[in-house]
Amino acid sequence: MSAMKKKLPNSLLIPEVAELIRGGHSVTLTARGNSMNPFIVDYRDRLVLSPCSEDQLHPGAVVLAETDNNRYVLHRILYRQGDKLTLLGDGNFNQTEQTDTKHVIGILTAVICKGRTFYTDSYIWIFYSRWWMKLRPVRRILLAIYRRM
Numbered sequence: 001m002s003a004m005k006k007k008l009p010n011s012l013l014i015p016e017v018a019e020l021i022r023g024g025h026s027v028t029l030t031a032r033g034n035s036m037n038p039f040i041v042d043y044r045d046r047l048v049l050s051p052c053s054e055d056q057l058h059p060g061a062v063v064l065a066e067t068d069n070n071r072y073v074l075h076r077i078l079y080r081q082g083d084k085l086t087l088l089g090d091g092n093f094n095q096t097e098q099t100d101t102k103h104v105i106g107i108l109t110a111v112i113c114k115g116r117t118f119y120t121d122s123y124i125w126i127f128y129s130r131w132w133m134k135l136r137p138v139r140r141i142l143l144a145i146y147r148r149m
Helices: 010-022 123-134 136-148
Strands: 027-030 046-050 062-066 072-081 084-088 096-100 104-113 116-119
Touching (some): 010 027, 010 062, 072 096, 116 123, 123 136
Antiparallel strands (some): 062 104, 084 096, 104 116
8 A cells, every 4th residue: 555645735745744843743744945955956855854852053053933024034143142143045046035933833853865864963964064054155156066966
């Protein structure tokens, strides 16, 4: 018997995901969108989202959050000033979103890519994430090369 897949709009799906995460559960979703390329690829990768505490919301962490303009995004925390967070997708150059800690739904704890699981607290994930953030000034060039491959 094969599993049935159903596509739902974020406006219906994310509130249900938020409820499960608030209840202490981890949720696995298929990636949608290109804003987290090259680390997370649209429709290829699966994302494990889990509950998080305030101290986990630091620059470099990838979170699912509702932004100040009422959009749901899965982006990396670029800056934190008190409860205010500035988010930036890995596939974006300068377009940031603003939110606060109370609008964070969950934190990315693993990415399942081509049958392999990459945990976000692993050395390799942290290494690549830190370098990608440091390479932000040349990200436009690197992403142009990636998109042509």
